[in-house]
Amino acid sequence: MNDSTHISTDEPVLRSRHPFVETAEMFFRNHSAVVALVVLVTIVIAAIVGPFFYPTDPFEMVWAPFSPPGAEGFLLGTDYLGRDMLSGLLHGGRVSIAIGLAAALMSVFIGITVGALAGFYRGWIEEVLMRITEFFQVLPTLLFSMVLVALFGASLPMITFAIGIVSWTAVARITRAEFLRIRELEYVTASRSSGATNAKLIFSVILPNALPPIIVQAALMVGSAILFEAGLSFLGLSDPNVASWGQIIGSNRPYILDASYTVTIPGVAIFVTVLAISLVGDGLNDALNPKLRQR
Amino acid sequence: MEILTLIVKRVSYAAMLLLAVVVLNFILINLAPGDIADTIAGDMGGATAEQMAEIRADYGLDLPLWQQLFRYVSNVMQGDLGYSYFHTQPVTSLIAERLPATLLLVITAQLVALFVGTLLGVLAARKPNGWLSHIVTLIALFGYSAPVFWTGIMLLIMFSLWIPIFPVAGMVDVTIEGGWWSHVLDIARHMVLPVITLSSIFLALYSRLCRASMMEVLGSDYIRTARAKGLSESQIVFKHALKNSLGPVVTLAGLQFSAVVSGAVLVETVFSWPGLGTLALQSIIARDTPTIIGILFFSAMVVIVGNLLTDLVLRLIDPRIRNRA
Amino acid sequence: MQDTIHHIAPDNSADAILLSVRNLTVELTTRDGVVPVIDNMSFDLKTGGNISFVGESGCGKSMTALALMGLLPQPAGRIASGQILFNNEDLAQASDARLREIRGNDISMIFQEPMTSLNPVYTIGEQIAEVLRRHRNLDRAEATAKAIELLDAVHIPSPASRINDYPHQLSGGQRQRVMIAIALACEPKILIADEPTTALDVTVQAQIFDLLTELQEKTGTAIVLITHDMGAVARMSQDIIVMYAGRKAEQGTVAQVIRQPAHPYTHGLIAAVPHLLPTITEERPELLEIPGIVPPLSQFGQNRCLFASRCNYATEQCRQQRPEEISRENQHITACWHTDSLS
Numbered sequence: 001m002n003d004s005t006h007i008s009t010d011e012p013v014l015r016s017r018h019p020f021v022e023t024a025e026m027f028f029r030n031h032s033a034v035v036a037l038v039v040l041v042t043i044v045i046a047a048i049v050g051p052f053f054y055p056t057d058p059f060e061m062v063w064a065p066f067s068p069p070g071a072e073g074f075l076l077g078t079d080y081l082g083r084d085m086l087s088g089l090l091h092g093g094r095v096s097i098a099i100g101l102a103a104a105l106m107s108v109f110i111g112i113t114v115g116a117l118a119g120f121y122r123g124w125i126e127e128v129l130m131r132i133t134e135f136f137q138v139l140p141t142l143l144f145s146m147v148l149v150a151l152f153g154a155s156l157p158m159i160t161f162a163i164g165i166v167s168w169t170a171v172a173r174i175t176r177a178e179f180l181r182i183r184e185l186e187y188v189t190a191s192r193s194s195g196a197t198n199a200k201l202i203f204s205v206i207l208p209n210a211l212p213p214i215i216v217q218a219a220l221m222v223g224s225a226i227l228f229e230a231g232l233s234f235l236g237l238s239d240p241n242v243a244s245w246g247q248i249i250g251s252n253r254p255y256i257l258d259a260s261y262t263v264t265i266p267g268v269a270i271f272v273t274v275l276a277i278s279l280v281g282d283g284l285n286d287a288l289n290p291k292l293r294q295r
Numbered sequence: 296m297e298i299l300t301l302i303v304k305r306v307s308y309a310a311m312l313l314l315a316v317v318v319l320n321f322i323l324i325n326l327a328p329g330d331i332a333d334t335i336a337g338d339m340g341g342a343t344a345e346q347m348a349e350i351r352a353d354y355g356l357d358l359p360l361w362q363q364l365f366r367y368v369s370n371v372m373q374g375d376l377g378y379s380y381f382h383t384q385p386v387t388s389l390i391a392e393r394l395p396a397t398l399l400l401v402i403t404a405q406l407v408a409l410f411v412g413t414l415l416g417v418l419a420a421r422k423p424n425g426w427l428s429h430i431v432t433l434i435a436l437f438g439y440s441a442p443v444f445w446t447g448i449m450l451l452i453m454f455s456l457w458i459p460i461f462p463v464a465g466m467v468d469v470t471i472e473g474g475w476w477s478h479v480l481d482i483a484r485h486m487v488l489p490v491i492t493l494s495s496i497f498l499a500l501y502s503r504l505c506r507a508s509m510m511e512v513l514g515s516d517y518i519r520t521a522r523a524k525g526l527s528e529s530q531i532v533f534k535h536a537l538k539n540s541l542g543p544v545v546t547l548a549g550l551q552f553s554a555v556v557s558g559a560v561l562v563e564t565v566f567s568w569p570g571l572g573t574l575a576l577q578s579i580i581a582r583d584t585p586t587i588i589g590i591l592f593f594s595a596m597v598v599i600v601g602n603l604l605t606d607l608v609l610r611l612i613d614p615r616i617r618n619r620a
Numbered sequence: 621m622q623d624t625i626h627h628i629a630p631d632n633s634a635d636a637i638l639l640s641v642r643n644l645t646v647e648l649t650t651r652d653g654v655v656p657v658i659d660n661m662s663f664d665l666k667t668g669g670n671i672s673f674v675g676e677s678g679c680g681k682s683m684t685a686l687a688l689m690g691l692l693p694q695p696a697g698r699i700a701s702g703q704i705l706f707n708n709e710d711l712a713q714a715s716d717a718r719l720r721e722i723r724g725n726d727i728s729m730i731f732q733e734p735m736t737s738l739n740p741v742y743t744i745g746e747q748i749a750e751v752l753r754r755h756r757n758l759d760r761a762e763a764t765a766k767a768i769e770l771l772d773a774v775h776i777p778s779p780a781s782r783i784n785d786y787p788h789q790l791s792g793g794q795r796q797r798v799m800i801a802i803a804l805a806c807e808p809k810i811l812i813a814d815e816p817t818t819a820l821d822v823t824v825q826a827q828i829f830d831l832l833t834e835l836q837e838k839t840g841t842a843i844v845l846i847t848h849d850m851g852a853v854a855r856m857s858q859d860i861i862v863m864y865a866g867r868k869a870e871q872g873t874v875a876q877v878i879r880q881p882a883h884p885y886t887h888g889l890i891a892a893v894p895h896l897l898p899t900i901t902e903e904r905p906e907l908l909e910i911p912g913i914v915p916p917l918s919q920f921g922q923n924r925c926l927f928a929s930r931c932n933y934a935t936e937q938c939r940q941q942r943p944e945e946i947s948r949e950n951q952h953i954t955a956c957w958h959t960d961s962l963s
Binding site: 134135137138139140141142143144146147148150151152223227230231234235236237246249253256257260263264267270271274275278279 | 312315316319323326327328436437439440441442443444445448449451452455456550552553554556557558560561564565575576579580582584587588590591594595597598599602
């Protein structure tokens with residue numbers, strides 16, 4: 001606000017920049033989103049490079065069980081089997097974030113495909129696709145994933161698939177709504193009458209304009225996929241050979257009253273990560289929205 | 296009468312969805328490695344190839360798939376979801392024992408979340424920059440960023456170590472004596488922590504949406520009309536604005552039924568609540584496929600019925616959609 | 621209440637001043653700072669009288685109406701100075717509770733958008749009955765009975781069954797009739813009509829004006845009409861105030877102002893209407909044909925003539941100093957440095 005007087009004296013020519021730059025500027029004006037972005041980047045870097053600098057195996061017994069944080073040289077202490085919590089946190093973060101990203105990617109892909117086809121073609125295609133979407137909406141997501149993982153094995157790809165297959169409905173609905181709105185706009189009619197193919201209309205005319213709300217939803221999906229994975233691993237439905245944040249909480253659950261830090265610490269890690277993602281998502285939403293109104 | 300045909304329409308659509316769930320279950324059972332013969336054989340400690348074939352014939356597993364599907368669907372429609380060899384009783388009766396506990400938890404949590412969330416949202420909307428508004432934002436951020444099972448564990452630690460006023464596990468205290476009232480009170484005390492935990496996620500969603508929708512409604516023309524009538528602030532907010540801003544909140548609540556049931560699985564596990572969630576986990580660990588599939592069916596039914604009710608409530612709230620199909 | 625106040629013209633109560641606005645200034649806090657959206661406005665309204673406010677959008681007409689109702693946008697708007705004397709009670713100083721007593725009871729308002737001005741989730745009967753219960757202490761049955769009478773009075777057919785209708789079941793014109801029924805339910809002294817027909821079809825517009833005239837004759841309610849439709853003014857009012865950028869540009873009787881506009885802005889407004897007749901014209905002329913636009917809010921309140929940039933008569937004086945309000949013959953008031961060079 002305080003610099004608005006300076007901006008208003010600028011030449012109007014200087015103000016029209018690449019839309020990406022404008023969005024970025026808008027985003028960086030939102031302080032909580034910027035802080036969240038910094039936190040998120042830190043977490044991701046820690047999860048990527050952390051294990052190289054701290055190669056202790058998260059499944060190896062390194063010390064007496066239940067050593068509290070700080071004692072005996074282990075920054076975050078050890079769990080009920082004497083495994084190093086810090087190592088678990090770093091290695092587990094890698095898995096949690098990777099599954100979150102992959103599952104979100106999968107659900108965004110399915111969601112955009114279903115939503116775009118339904119919103120573009122309408123008619124019976126829309127009818128069928130929306131019925132399928134409604135069907136997936138009534139399946140209790142976590143239970144369905146549990147069933148999938150229980151029946152077909154708790155491998156990382158299966159877990160990712162189980163999360164992705166139940167999470168796409170929101171993206172599909174948003175995409176469809178955007179397609180329904182945009183397909184009626186003049187520039188779409190214009191490209192249609194100038195002989196653009198359906199594929200061109202979908203991918204290069206409508207989709208780019210439908211993206212802003214989808215991007216925001218996709219960002220939030222990563223957060224909810226991380227929560228989802230944590231829930232599954234907490235229930236013991238995770239790959240037993242791979243540490244993840246939820247898995248650490250789940251395996252230490254019987255001992256929470258003796259060593260509450262073993263569940264508190266990975267819980268905080270999940271909480272901070274998902275919080276950072278949702279704040280960044282909110283920031284993106286605010287940064288992308290004014291442009292929506294301008295159109 | 297329009298309403299009646301409408302209800303018939305919605306109910307038959309719900310039945311179609313349920314049928315689709317049954318078909319999905321059948322597909323899952325057939326895709327899963329191992330079949331009922333393997334389970335029984337495992338139970339008996341091994342079986343010959345002839346015995347296996349006999350068992351398969353008994354259960355109709357030698358029939359063509361479409362006949363099996365037909366058989367499965369008609370069984371389900373008669374309330375037969377198979378037999379749990381792990382729990383040694385029919386799946387339907389097993390679930391019937393556990394369903395009430397889950398329903399109690401799910402419905403109470405939804406109602407608490409709706410009621411408190413709406414109240415917070417309304418209060419926050421009246422002063423968009425006030426302290427309450429900031430608290431609502433904070434609750435909302437916490438509610439959908441914290442893993443629900445972790446919130447539960449934190450409450451469990453807090454209430455068992457520091458302020459032991461609520462029971463942290465189970466649904467009833469078998470040592471309690473006295474009339475029905477003391478049992479109701481006992482269950483209510485056991486419900487406090489699970490309900491708080493489960494409703495926290497949805498309370499966050501509803502309060503935020505209610506705040507946004509309330510702020511939009513408060514800026515609308517008919518609120519200006521209400522002010523021009525000289526109505527009091529509370530009449531304007533709670534009579535004229537609230538009913539209009541409830542629509543989006545109720546719609547969202549309807550969409551959340553599947554998430555509430557999912558959350559209940561985690562919350563039940565944390566607080567050893569004797570519902571479908573704990574049963575599901577036990578069955579998964581025991582590889583008790585019929586029970587797992589049965590739970591999926593029943594929980595989908597809970598969601599479908601929940602959606603149906605939401606639909607009816609929405610029509611009660613908003614006359615504009617009352618007679619729309 | 622009226623017994624306790626001394627009328628300014630006690631000998632003739634029909635000519636009594638019902639509402640007297642004195643030097644009213646309303647400020648709005650915007651991104652560019654605090655601006656006077658109503659700048660030193662004064663006028664009187666007689667009991668049962670008629671006055672119109674005219675000007676383009678963004679001139680402060682609606683803000684004047686909201687100020688009278690005590691409904692300025694919160695927290696941005698506030699009355700900075702001046703008085704709103706209603707029956708000699710200063711509404712600018714009145715408490716919120718007192719204003720709520722007056723609103724809908726002594727002073728009512730109908731709005732531009734009948735389509736959105738009624739609450740979609742309550743029946744129209746309830747929305748009429750509500751105001752009666754609030755101000756007249758009627759019970760449910762009495763209020764409902766009175767609501768049916770009121771629907772009848774605004775010529776809605778078979779009112780006894782229509783009270784159970786929801787707004788979406790009514791046409792725009794019918795909804796505006798319901799709004800009028802709500803506004804007149806408690807027989808107010810003043811009805812403020814803010815562009816009451818702008819959103820309606822031309823034929824329906826005429827019906828609504830007919831209804832307002834008819835009800836005014838019956839009830840003796842004074843009507844403040846806010847419009848940019850000169851035809852409506854000619855039809856509905858004796859007095860007119862032309863507003864520009866929050867200020868009074870010209871004030872007089874409708875005959876004076878239309879026959880002999882004393883301000884270039886009024887001149888432009890009237891010239892923009894092809895044939896000014898006391899009936900509603902088919903083409904419903906919008907007053908947008910004066911070159912240029914209303915200055916942005918940030919320029920409101922500056923010590924100069926705010927119309928100067930669009931005015932053919934503008935001189936250096938206009939750009940340096942705000943014109944004073946000059947009273948010509950028969951209380952024909954104008955705020956222009958060059959009023960004498962006109963016509």
